[in-house]
Amino acid sequence: MAKLYKLYYFVVLLLCFVESLCDVLCEPGFCSEFRQETGCGRTAPECRINNATHHGLTLASPTICNCCEFCLPTFNEGDHCSRGGPGLGTTIGRCGHGLTCVAEAGGNFCRRMTTPCHRAQDDFDRRHLTGNTGALEERPECDGKGKYGVVACVPTQTCFCQSETGERIFGEAPYLGPQTKQNMHCRCSRLHEEIKRNLGPGLRKPVVGPRCTPDGNFFPIQCLDRTCHCVDTATGVVRQGSGTTVNLDKRPMTDLVCYDASLDPYPEQHRGQPPFNYTTTCIKGIQDRVDLIEQSRDEGFNVDFYSTVTGCLPDWTQTRIAVRNRTRICVDDRGKQIGNYQAAPNTPEFNNMDCKCAHTTSIMGSSSETPVCCANGNFRRIQCRRGMCRCVDSDGRQEGLERADVTRLSCFTQNWRTC
Ligand SMILES: *[C@@H]1O[C@H](CO)[C@@H](O)[C@H](O)[C@H]1NC(C)=O
Ligand SMILES: *[C@@H]1O[C@H](CO)[C@@H](O)[C@H](O)[C@H]1NC(C)=O
Ligand SMILES: *[C@@H]1O[C@H](CO)[C@@H](O)[C@H](O)[C@H]1NC(C)=O
Numbered sequence: 001m002a003k004l005y006k007l008y009y010f011v012v013l014l015l016c017f018v019e020s021l022c023d024v025l026c027e028p029g030f031c032s033e034f035r036q037e038t039g040c041g042r043t044a045p046e047c048r049i050n051n052a053t054h055h056g057l058t059l060a061s062p063t064i065c066n067c068c069e070f071c072l073p074t075f076n077e078g079d080h081c082s083r084g085g086p087g088l089g090t091t092i093g094r095c096g097h098g099l100t101c102v103a104e105a106g107g108n109f110c111r112r113m114t115t116p117c118h119r120a121q122d123d124f125d126r127r128h129l130t131g132n133t134g135a136l137e138e139r140p141e142c143d144g145k146g147k148y149g150v151v152a153c154v155p156t157q158t159c160f161c162q163s164e165t166g167e168r169i170f171g172e173a174p175y176l177g178p179q180t181k182q183n184m185h186c187r188c189s190r191l192h193e194e195i196k197r198n199l200g201p202g203l204r205k206p207v208v209g210p211r212c213t214p215d216g217n218f219f220p221i222q223c224l225d226r227t228c229h230c231v232d233t234a235t236g237v238v239r240q241g242s243g244t245t246v247n248l249d250k251r252p253m254t255d256l257v258c259y260d261a262s263l264d265p266y267p268e269q270h271r272g273q274p275p276f277n278y279t280t281t282c283i284k285g286i287q288d289r290v291d292l293i294e295q296s297r298d299e300g301f302n303v304d305f306y307s308t309v310t311g312c313l314p315d316w317t318q319t320r321i322a323v324r325n326r327t328r329i330c331v332d333d334r335g336k337q338i339g340n341y342q343a344a345p346n347t348p349e350f351n352n353m354d355c356k357c358a359h360t361t362s363i364m365g366s367s368s369e370t371p372v373c374c375a376n377g378n379f380r381r382i383q384c385r386r387g388m389c390r391c392v393d394s395d396g397r398q399e400g401l402e403r404a405d406v407t408r409l410s411c412f413t414q415n416w417r418t419c
Contacts (some may be wrong), residue, residue: 026065040068044093047071056093075099075110082108097144115146117166134390134398140166150186154396156324156369156385158360161186161216164185168395169193170314171216185234188212188219192314206286210236212314213263214333214363219315220258223248223278229259252276265334281335282312320355330355330377338362349376360396371396374419382406382416 036081040063056073060066073093075081081094081101095101095110096289098118102111112118120140127133141149148166151263153159159180161171171189173180192209199207211219218236221228230244231237238244239331243257250269253259261267269277313319316334322331328350330341341358343350358377361370371392372380379396382389390402391411403409406416 031067034067043071044073046073079110081110113146117142117148136398151181151184161189172216186216190215248276280316282318283316330358343376380410
């Protein structure tokens with residue numbers, strides 16, 4: 001049987017391998033002895049103060065077994081900073097969140113980084129001051145390096161994962177307030193993007209990345225060959241403890257403490273006799289096609305993996321647009337048609353169909369304020385709510401100020417109601 005590449009497991013398993021190595025070397029009691037004999041150096045006070053102006057990052061010191069703590073102060077905007085790092089400059093520390101050390105006439109100072117995300121924030125702030133931001137428009141969130149944060153939300157609708165460059169990627173969940181953002185780590189869907197980016201075009205077989213949940217987090221169970229582990233859904237790191245590992249040749253994954261039936265569309269894989277499985281219809285389909293291609297090659301046929309095998313989504317399901325009877329329809333993660341969204345072949349609606357609005361309404365469930373979609377499941381350019389209308393982009397994000405009078409919207413067209 002053809003093996004699919006399982007790149008990422010190296011990362012996860014390496015981590016726990018190194019951790020267990022450390023357990024052996026750094027026995028309990030080692031550190032207290034080390035601290036008595038060698039002692040720990042004095043660290044900067046900033047981490048202990050931790051107020052608006054004095055703060056730092058507490059790190060494990062680079063001593064053996066990380067027995068000591070170490071404080072790296074973080075500087076504020078406009079503070080002096082050294083460019084050379086420890087030993088070279090006058091101060092040891094680093095510029096805080098979103099700042100970088102810039103050489104100027106009077107020395108080196110921490111300044112806000114110039115990045116697309118910061119520029120988008122500045123643009124939002126400028127418009128906000130003059131009252132020109134929409135009620136459902138969100139200030140872009142940037143990370144410590146000035147890149148886009150992992151999640152963007154359309155308040156009242158859904159939140160979705162985005163890449164460092166601000167492009168929407170796999171992973172969406174209903175917006176239930178600020179906690180939705182905190183629960184969406186999108187590390188699994190970002191890892192998929194990274195794997196995709198790093199695969200050379202010469203690769204002969206499709207790559208199966210880690211399995212994600214529809215919100216872009218890690219599926220709580222990840223398997224390497226026939227062994228399944230419980231993992232942290234935010235980080236993907238293997239969890240330790242009893243009931244966190246099974247061998248599918250003997251036991252089903254329902255025996256795992258982290259098994260969650262609500263996340264599992266294929267319960268039949270765990271019934272009956274071993275060997276048990278961990279797969280989905282989409283992944284199984286790819287595997288079968290790969291097997292077929294390998295067999296054809298062995299028999300001397302010239303077949304191309306690229307044109308023959310297309311992938312599954314990061315949650316191991318089919319894409320959300322299906323073709324039935326040559327017509328495109330929008331489907332949910334279980335392959336069931338959403339509403340009556342469809343597009344006939346050879347129409348513009350067929351070619352630009354993305355089903356994003358259909359999917360958003362399906363995720364929002366019975367909520368009364370679902371967006372209005374076009375017949376092909378895309379977002380209608382104009383959305384109205386509580387007597388006010390606004391322009392939205394293809395992801396449903398508000399663009400500019402809302403108006404009571406639709407004709408005053410920049411995206412207004414005569415046929416706005418029907419897309
Ligand atoms: C933070 O703590 C330092 C040292 O205790 C103090 O000098 C400074 O004024 C404090 N800043 C704020 C904003 O409270
Ligand atoms: C798991 O898959 C194998 C190979 O496809 C199959 O023979 C076996 O019956 C499956 N096990 C279960 C419990 O469905
Ligand atoms: C497919 O489309 C044709 C022509 O529109 C129609 O006659 C037929 O019933 C359709 N088949 C299915 C399964 O929907």
